[in-house]
Amino acid sequence: MQELILAVDLGGTNVRVAAVNLKGGILHKISFPTEASRGREKVVEDTLAKIKGFLGGFPREEFEVMGGGFGIPGAIMLDRGIVSQSPNLPGWEGFEILSRLQEGLRMPIFIENDANAYTLGERWLGSARGVRDFCCLTLGTGVGGGIVLNGDIWHGAEGKAGEIGHMVIDVDGPPCQCGNRGCLEAFASGSAIRRMAIEAIKGNEKTDLVDRCGGETEGITAKTVYESARGGDRLSREIFQRMGMYLGVGLANLANLLNVELMVVGGQVSEAWDLFIDPARRELEKRALGSMGKRVKVEKARCGDDAGILGAAYLVKRKLERRKG
Ligand SMILES: [Zn+2]
Numbered sequence: 001m002q003e004l005i006l007a008v009d010l011g012g013t014n015v016r017v018a019a020v021n022l023k024g025g026i027l028h029k030i031s032f033p034t035e036a037s038r039g040r041e042k043v044v045e046d047t048l049a050k051i052k053g054f055l056g057g058f059p060r061e062e063f064e065v066m067g068g069g070f071g072i073p074g075a076i077m078l079d080r081g082i083v084s085q086s087p088n089l090p091g092w093e094g095f096e097i098l099s100r101l102q103e104g105l106r107m108p109i110f111i112e113n114d115a116n117a118y119t120l121g122e123r124w125l126g127s128a129r130g131v132r133d134f135c136c137l138t139l140g141t142g143v144g145g146g147i148v149l150n151g152d153i154w155h156g157a158e159g160k161a162g163e164i165g166h167m168v169i170d171v172d173g174p175p176c177q178c179g180n181r182g183c184l185e186a187f188a189s190g191s192a193i194r195r196m197a198i199e200a201i202k203g204n205e206k207t208d209l210v211d212r213c214g215g216e217t218e219g220i221t222a223k224t225v226y227e228s229a230r231g232g233d234r235l236s237r238e239i240f241q242r243m244g245m246y247l248g249v250g251l252a253n254l255a256n257l258l259n260v261e262l263m264v265v266g267g268q269v270s271e272a273w274d275l276f277i278d279p280a281r282r283e284l285e286k287r288a289l290g291s292m293g294k295r296v297k298v299e300k301a302r303c304g305d306d307a308g309i310l311g312a313a314y315l316v317k318r319k320l321e322r323r324k325g
Helices: 040-055 097-105 114-125 190-202 222-230 234-258 268-287 304-324
Strands: 002-010 014-021 026-033 063-072 075-077 082-085 109-113 134-139 143-149 262-266 297-300
Touching (some): 075 109, 114 134, 134 268, 262 268
Parallel strands (some): 262 297
């Protein structure tokens, strides 16, 4: 009999479902669109039906499903299993998601915020293996994060801790999605890279970026800026350096606040690692107090797109281990 964990990354755009063994090996995974606009009932019904179909591929004579772990975007009141806030899943506020999943799947279920699940994935099998105190940042369309202190996620008073992306870096900085100004997300995300490129072009700075996008600044994305930088475009390279500098300010703040051993940086934008990491490290060393900036390691995330799934599986695995010993 093989022991299995059901791992689900319930994102605002896609739902990813995987069967993970106790060593973190992914046996099989599927993904389908969330279509969040259909409303939570429809999304949950559909997700449960797809999960049941998926588990049907693992016959009971051969496999024992030990439980299910779910990563969910937004703030979660873990003690009550309720989603308290979720910008990416409209209408989910107040949803008793935990009991709904338990009833639907009839197995032990564990839920966690998706960025925290990503962080746990990196702790289980990625760059932060066995590290007691660290932060994890995901640089995607926005900037997400998770904080691990004493080996466990730091949830804070309302389960909303770890919003590293909304740490203010510049009080007069550009507007952020959250309504505030000058957040780290407004400088170090994919959207920020796009914005910085468009602003620079409007300021008539020389670049081959516009040609790359068919003459229209509208077509510029973080990816085209990345490709242009790889092709040697000076402006695009400068944008990644500027982004790295701001990221470094954020890392220095985290180092000063938490004195962690390690900061893991992941997400799509981290693919541009060598384009931004030197200015980030320089800024971190310059701004962190005393030895903290020198001591703290900054590493690229290792689990890639699977970090969220693996972290969701780890929620179950951890529970099993605690039960044993
Ligand atoms: Zn913000």
